[in-house]
Amino acid sequence: MTKQYGILAYPARHSLSPAVHDAAFKCLKIDAQFGFFETPESEIPSFIESVLSEPISGLAVSLPYKELVMNYMNKIDEDALKIGAVNTVVNKGGMLYAYNTDWIGVQKALEESVGDFSGMNAVVIGAGGAARGVIYALLKGGAKVGVYNRTEEKAQELAKYFGDLFGVMVESGGIDKIDSGDILINTTSIWLENEEAKVEDLMLENVVGRFKTVMDIVYKPLITPLLAAAQKAGSKVITGDKMFLYQAAAQCELWTGEKAPIEVMRETLNNCLL
Numbered sequence: 001m002t003k004q005y006g007i008l009a010y011p012a013r014h015s016l017s018p019a020v021h022d023a024a025f026k027c028l029k030i031d032a033q034f035g036f037f038e039t040p041e042s043e044i045p046s047f048i049e050s051v052l053s054e055p056i057s058g059l060a061v062s063l064p065y066k067e068l069v070m071n072y073m074n075k076i077d078e079d080a081l082k083i084g085a086v087n088t089v090v091n092k093g094g095m096l097y098a099y100n101t102d103w104i105g106v107q108k109a110l111e112e113s114v115g116d117f118s119g120m121n122a123v124v125i126g127a128g129g130a131a132r133g134v135i136y137a138l139l140k141g142g143a144k145v146g147v148y149n150r151t152e153e154k155a156q157e158l159a160k161y162f163g164d165l166f167g168v169m170v171e172s173g174g175i176d177k178i179d180s181g182d183i184l185i186n187t188t189s190i191w192l193e194n195e196e197a198k199v200e201d202l203m204l205e206n207v208v209g210r211f212k213t214v215m216d217i218v219y220k221p222l223i224t225p226l227l228a229a230a231q232k233a234g235s236k237v238i239t240g241d242k243m244f245l246y247q248a249a250a251q252c253e254l255w256t257g258e259k260a261p262i263e264v265m266r267e268t269l270n271n272c273l274l
């Protein structure tokens with residue numbers, strides 16, 4: 001019987017997960033298909049029941065459900081618990097196991113571009129849900145981290161939480177306090193919320209160039225205003241498709257137990273983004 005997988009999100013229609021995972025299943029010769037589970041919040045309990053009854057073998061979980069679905073899991077992996085969010089569910093014989101591969105996506109994207117980032121100074125912009133996996137990946141890799149957010153108190157809270165978790169000092173402040181460093185990562189939803197937003201709406205353009213590497217976790221547009229400013233200043237850039245690719249590859253491995261066909265997934269993703 002064809003195994004069912006899908007993306008649980010609201011909205012979900014824009015997601016590139018189905019294309020990328022279907023390509024991976026095909027390459028691995030696994031009889032499975034990956035759909036869109038666009039589900040309003042009121043229908044989450046009955047949807048989870050259907051995951052068990054249909055059954056659905058696995059889920060990719062995206063906004064706004066990365067925290068909510070934790071309430072329905074039988075077991076949550078340690079990294080996901082520490083991050084406080086899940087993006088992957090595996091149905092193992094009626095038991096739901098949850099994981100977070102977003103942080104793995106960040107780690108791999110960084111390693112591919114800058115190598116070992118242990119000891120590097122990293123600045124994270126934003127203190128929402130997306131920032132959590134990014135901060136976790138950076139601290140786990142041994143970077144020195146600062147968190148800066150429009151609402152400074154949220155940056156302070158997140159810095160305290162992750163500082164305590166790793167037993168290190170995590171700096172925090174408003175976005176105007178950002179100075180310089182090795183790596184700058186934008187996790188805010190600014191480009192998603194406003195297509196017209198410019199780099200100055202986020203931070204001073206001349207500060208962007210004081211970072212050797214600049215990353216954005218959004219892949220639409222691929223070159224965000226922040227990355228365009230970084231390119232102009234001669235910094236190295238990491239586009240958001242890299243994090244997406246590597247988090248998807250880790251999901252594929254959790255669902256199939258096989259090594260993800262990364263080049264096939266990369267090619268499919270690139271075609272979707274053309």
Ligand code: ATR
Nearest residue numbers: 126127128129130131149150151154188189190202
């Ligand atoms: P997500 O799960 O995508 O991180 P979120 O939890 O709603 O979404 O967090 C959105 C983040 O983007 C927050 O850090 C938010 O800043 P505030 O805490 O001050 O709201 C940030 N953000 C959104 N729009 C922004 C903008 N125009 N300028 C700066 N930061 C912005």
